Amino acid sequence: MINKVEVSKQLSELFATKQKNAKLNANINFEKALKNENFKTSFYKIRSLQFDLSKLEDSSNEAKQILKQIEEERKTLNAELKNCGFTKDDLKPQYECKKCNDKGFINNVPCQCYKTEQSKLFLKESGINKQSLPQFSNINYSLFGDAKTQENIKHIYSSAKDFIFDNTQTLVILGKTGVGKTYLSECVLNEAINNRVFSIFTTAFNMNNSFLDYHTSNYLNKQDILSPYLTCDLLIIDDLGSEIMFDNVTKEYLYLILDTRQRNNLKTLISSNLTLEQLQSHYDDRVFSRLINKQAGNKLFNMTGANLRFKK
Numbered sequence: 001m002i003n004k005v006e007v008s009k010q011l012s013e014l015f016a017t018k019q020k021n022a023k024l025n026a027n028i029n030f031e032k033a034l035k036n037e038n039f040k041t042s043f044y045k046i047r048s049l050q051f052d053l054s055k056l057e058d059s060s061n062e063a064k065q066i067l068k069q070i071e072e073e074r075k076t077l078n079a080e081l082k083n084c085g086f087t088k089d090d091l092k093p094q095y096e097c098k099k100c101n102d103k104g105f106i107n108n109v110p111c112q113c114y115k116t117e118q119s120k121l122f123l124k125e126s127g128i129n130k131q132s133l134p135q136f137s138n139i140n141y142s143l144f145g146d147a148k149t150q151e152n153i154k155h156i157y158s159s160a161k162d163f164i165f166d167n168t169q170t171l172v173i174l175g176k177t178g179v180g181k182t183y184l185s186e187c188v189l190n191e192a193i194n195n196r197v198f199s200i201f202t203t204a205f206n207m208n209n210s211f212l213d214y215h216t217s218n219y220l221n222k223q224d225i226l227s228p229y230l231t232c233d234l235l236i237i238d239d240l241g242s243e244i245m246f247d248n249v250t251k252e253y254l255y256l257i258l259d260t261r262q263r264n265n266l267k268t269l270i271s272s273n274l275t276l277e278q279l280q281s282h283y284d285d286r287v288f289s290r291l292i293n294k295q296a297g298n299k300l301f302n303m304t305g306a307n308l309r310f311k312k
C-alpha cells in the first residue's frame with residue numbers, strides 16, 4: 001500500500017544522491033585537472049592571490065592590482081583546463097535538473113522533476129509497470145462493437161485524453177464490467193506521466209483501506225496516509241463502488257478527498273460499474289454532488305459496448 005512517509009524518505013534520498021553525484025563528478029574532473037602541473041600551478045597561484053587580497057582594503061591600489069593579476073591568471077588557468085580536455089562547466093556540478101539543481105524543490109514548492117520521480121515511485125509502489133500501460137495511439141476501436149458504439153467510445157477516449165489539459169476537473173466513466181474502463185484509465189495515466197503530471201492510480205478498494213488505516217491510526221504523521229490522494233495533480237480511482245463500506249469511514253473520507261480536490265482545482269478520474277442511480281443510493285448526496293457537479297467542471301460518460309474481456 002502507498003505510504004507517503006516512505007515515499008518522501010526515498011525521494012529525499014534520491015535527490016540527495018543526485019546532488020552528491022553531480023558534485024562528485026565535478027570533483028573527480030577537478031582532481032584530474034590538478035594532475036596537469038601547469039593547471040595546478042596556476043590554480044594555487046590564484047588561491048594565494050585571493051588570500052593576499054582578503055587581507056587588503058577593497059579600494060586600495062594594491063587590491064586593484066591583485067585583482068588584475070587574478071584576472072590574468074584565470075585566463076591561463078582556463079587555457080590549461082582546455083589542454084586537459086575540460087571546459088569550465090566540467091568543474092561545476094552538472095545537475096540533471098537545471099531548474100532546482102536537483103534539490104527537488106524551489107522555494108519549498110516541489111519542482112516538476114520531483115513530481116515526475118514521485119509519480120514513478122507511486123507507480124512502482126502500486127505495482128504498475130509504465131512500459132505495460134496502454135497508449136491512446138494504439139487503440140483499436142473496431143474491437144468495441146458496431147459503428148455507433150465505436151463513435152461513442154471514440155468520443156469518450158478523446159474527451160479523456162483532453163481531460164489532462166482542459167478545464168474538466170472530475171471525469172466519471174460509468175459502464176458494465178469489461179467495457180474497457182480500466183484500460184481507458186490506464187491510457188490517461190500513461191499520457192499524464194508522459195506529460196510529467198504527478199499522478200496516482202488506485203483502486204477504490206485500496207484507497208478505502210488507506211481511509212481505514214488513517215481512521216484507526218494513532219501515529220504522529222498519519223496525515224501522510226491521505227496526503228497523496230489529497231495533493232496529487234491527477235487521482236485515478238478505479239472501480240468505485242467495489243469497496244467495502246466502513247461506517248464513518250468510506251463515505252466520509254471519499255467526500256473529503258473529492259471535495260478538497262475540487263476546491264484545489266485538482267483533477268480526478270473515476271470509473272465505476274455502478275449506474276448513476278446506484279451511485280446515488282450507494283453513497284450519499286454530498287458524495288454524489290461532488291461526482292456530478294457540472295458547475296465544478298465535471299463530466300460524466302456512459303461506456304457501452306461488448307465485454308472486451310471475452311473478445312481476446
Ligand SMILES: [Zn+2]
Nearest residue numbers: 097100111113
Ligand atoms: Zn527540478
